[in-house]
Each structure stands twice: as structure tokens, then as C-alpha cells.
Amino acid sequence: MPAYAVVGATSWGVTLAALLERAGNDVILLVRSELEARAVRAAGGLERLGAGPVLGPRVHIHPMPLTANHAAGVSGALVAVPSHAFRAAVQAAGLPRSLPVVSAAKGLDLETSSRMTEVLHALGYDPARTGALSGPNLAHEIIRGLPAAAVIATPDLELGRAWQTALSAGAFRVYASTDVVGVELAGALKNVIAIAAGAAWGLEFGANAVAAIMTRGLAEMTRLGLALGAEVATFNGLAGVGDLAATCFSPLSRNRRFGELLAAGRAPADAVDEIGETVEGAHTAPVALRLAAAAGVELPITAEVAAVIGGERTVPEAMLRLLGRPLAREELPRR
Ligand SMILES: NC(=O)C1=CN([C@@H]2O[C@H](COP(=O)(O)OP(=O)(O)OC[C@H]3O[C@@H](n4cnc5c(N)ncnc54)[C@H](O)[C@@H]3O)[C@@H](O)[C@H]2O)C=CC1
Numbered sequence: 001m002p003a004y005a006v007v008g009a010t011s012w013g014v015t016l017a018a019l020l021e022r023a024g025n026d027v028i029l030l031v032r033s034e035l036e037a038r039a040v041r042a043a044g045g046l047e048r049l050g051a052g053p054v055l056g057p058r059v060h061i062h063p064m065p066l067t068a069n070h071a072a073g074v075s076g077a078l079v080a081v082p083s084h085a086f087r088a089a090v091q092a093a094g095l096p097r098s099l100p101v102v103s104a105a106k107g108l109d110l111e112t113s114s115r116m117t118e119v120l121h122a123l124g125y126d127p128a129r130t131g132a133l134s135g136p137n138l139a140h141e142i143i144r145g146l147p148a149a150a151v152i153a154t155p156d157l158e159l160g161r162a163w164q165t166a167l168s169a170g171a172f173r174v175y176a177s178t179d180v181v182g183v184e185l186a187g188a189l190k191n192v193i194a195i196a197a198g199a200a201w202g203l204e205f206g207a208n209a210v211a212a213i214m215t216r217g218l219a220e221m222t223r224l225g226l227a228l229g230a231e232v233a234t235f236n237g238l239a240g241v242g243d244l245a246a247t248c249f250s251p252l253s254r255n256r257r258f259g260e261l262l263a264a265g266r267a268p269a270d271a272v273d274e275i276g277e278t279v280e281g282a283h284t285a286p287v288a289l290r291l292a293a294a295a296g297v298e299l300p301i302t303a304e305v306a307a308v309i310g311g312e313r314t315v316p317e318a319m320l321r322l323l324g325r326p327l328a329r330e331e332l333p334r335r
């Protein structure tokens with residue numbers, strides 16, 4: 001019977017464990033402590049997912065690290081913790097260096113500006129066997145069995161196919177890609193644009209304004225992606241426009257809600273506290289700007305989001321600056 005490991009009893013980690021189980025796999029869900037293991041076992045998942053018990057008998061919940069005994073039967077691992085905790089979680093998980101490991105996080109490393117697969121490589125994991133999972137995947141919808149699609153990017157399509165089979169269950173449909181850079185960058189950068197969209201919703205600017213932010217946001221995500229070696233098509237796919245649409249429009253999105261709270265005049269730290277869960281875009285904005293500066297790429301929306309989070313200006317000031325930019329040709333990155 002195939003077995004997979006999932007690192008992190010987060011909303012997404014528990015959802016992925018449930019999907020792997022529903023697809024017929026045994027799962028080892030690695031958590032931070034025995035106390036957390038007991039709580040997740042007792043709830044059959046996570047209360048904040050609001051779906052009741054979702055984990056069945058084939059999901060085995062254990063504190064990290066993965067024991068040598070368990071590792072022997074494991075075909076791959078998914079890491080589903082926020083990007084700021086990613087490095088430490090992978091180190092604590094003790095996954096064998098030869099194991100295929102996929103990042104399910106949507107962020108960039110604050111200290112090194114690295115993508116999560118680059119963090120894995122720095123920790124000694126084989127670049128040929130690491131990958132990234134992304135797409136319009138709100139955990140609260142997927143855990144209820146609602147239809148959704150995702151994309152898994154691995155350098156080797158054969159490995160991607162194995163992950164597709166492992167994860168595709170019921171109404172969850174996984175596509176394969178080889179553009180690891182693009183899938184990771186799209187997943188991280190869209191969170192920043194969703195904060196801007198949330199701010200526009202918060203100011204009651206309407207759907208036209210949100211659609212403009214999404215479209216110009218996608219253009220700047222793509223520009224940076226191309227400069228860093230991604231493929232343009234990925235930004236037109238599930239990890240790009242797909243996830244951007246879900247995150248900018250869904251009231252379930254924490255990044256969107258963060259933008260709405262900023263527009264209501266809340267301080268960034270208070271807004272994060274109120275949401276009480278991961279707001280990846282708040283960490284990603286300054287990192288994306290650093291990457292863009294190094295690559296000589298302009299990211300006007302991301303720059304305004306970072307300035308608001310940094311306390312340099314208010315949301316209305318940031319919106320006025322975007323609207324006041326010089327009129328330009330509609331440049332859409334092509335390759
Ligand atoms: N929630 C969602 O719908 C989706 C989330 N993601 C991504 O998955 C990653 C995790 O996000 P969520 O599942 O939403 O997290 P979450 O907001 O449900 O959980 C984050 C919290 O989980 C706790 N946690 C549990 N295990 C942890 C560990 N091993 N290390 C550190 N903290 C741990 C911490 O208290 C942390 O603040 C993020 O990068 C997010 O962008 C991706 C797709 C969907």
C-alpha cells in the first residue's frame with residue numbers, strides 16, 4: 001500500500017492528508033509534539049477547518065521526526081507549513097534526503113529570498129526529486145469535497161505523474177507541470193496582489209477596480225517570473241491566474257481579508273492578529289521587491305502593498321499613487 005508523509009497539521013496539511021487517504025494511500029501526518037498529535041487525533045483533523053472529523057484510520061498522526069521504521073515505506077513527503085516555518089519544520093521532520101519532497105507552501109524565505117524548493121536544496125534534498133504544489137485551493141472548500149484543481153511541478157514529469165495519482169481523489173484534480181520556478185513564484189506572488197485586491201474591496205471600489213488590480217498584478221507577477229526563469233504559460237494557468245482569481249474574490253482568503261482590514265485603517269500587526277492564521281503575502285511583499293530590484297523589474301502594486309505594510313503610507317495614499325502613474329501602453333509579458 002503506498003504511503004506518504006505530510007509535514008504540518010495546518011489547514012492545508014490536514015486537507016492534503018485527507019486527500020491522500022481518500023485517494024487510497026496510507027499517510028503519516030507529522031506534527032510538532034505529542035500534545036498536538038493527541039489534539040489532532042481527538043478532533044479527527046482541525047476544528048478551524050469547520051468540517052468535523054476528516055481524517056480516517058489510514059492517517060497516522062505522529063510527532064516529528066519521521067522514524068526510520070516509518071520512513072522505509074514512505075514514497076514521498078508534502079510540506080504544508082507557512083514559509084516562515086518551512087526550514088525549521090523540514091529540519092525537524094527528519095525526512096530522508098533521497099525522498100521526493102514537495103512544497104505546498106505559498107511564500108518566499110524572508111532571510112534568503114529563496115523559493116521553498118531552494119530551501120530544500122540548501123538542506124540537501126535532491127533538486128531532481130523536489131517539487132511544488134499550487135493552484136486555487138482554499139482548504140475549507142476542498143475538505144468539504146467541493147471540486148478543485150491544482151498543479152504539481154517537478155523537474156521530472158514521471159515523478160509528477162506519481163504525485164498526480166497519489167493526490168487526485170474525488171473532485172480534486174491534479175495537473176502536472178515541469179515549471180517548478182513558475183509554479184512556486186506564482187503561488188507566492190499572487191498573495192501580495194490579493195492583499196491589494198482586498199484593500200480595493202475594503203474601500204468599496206467595486207469589481208472593475210479589483211479586476212484591474214488582478215490583471216495588472218498578473219502582469220507584474222509574470223514579469224518577475226520570466227526574469228527569474230519561469231515560463232509565461234504557468235502564469236496563465238492554475239498556479240497563476242487560477243489562484244489569483246480564487247484568492248482575490250473569495251471571502252475565505254486570509255490575504256484578501258488582510259487587505260480589507262488595512263483599508264479599514266487597521267495596523268498590519270493588528271490585522272494579522274485578528275485573522276489569527278497565516279497571511280503569507282505580508283511576508284512575501286518585501287521579498288518580492290528585493291528579487292525584483294536584483295532582476296531590474298518593476299512591481300508597482302507589490303511596491304505599494306509593501307509600503308502600506310511597512311507603515312510608509314495608508315491604503316488610500318497607495319491607491320492614489322497607483323492611479324497617478326504615467327499613462328502607458330498595455331504591456332503584457334509574452335516570453
Ligand atoms: N489554507 C489554505 O487554504 C491553503 C494554504 N496553503 C499554504 O499552506 C501553507 C500553510 O498554510 P495554512 O495551512 O493555511 O496554515 P494555517 O494558517 O492553518 O496554520 C498556520 C499555523 O499552524 C501552526 N502550525 C502547525 N504545524 C506547524 C509547523 N510544523 N510549523 C509551524 N507552524 C505550524 C502554527 O501555529 C501556524 O501559525 C501556507 O504557505 C499557505 O499559503 C496553500 C494552499 C491552500
Ligand SMILES: O=C(CO)COP(=O)(O)O
Pocket residue numbers: 106135136137138139191194243246247252253254255256278279280
Ligand atoms: O492559497 C490559498 C488558496 O489557494 C489560500 O489563500 P489565503 O492564504 O489567502 O487564505
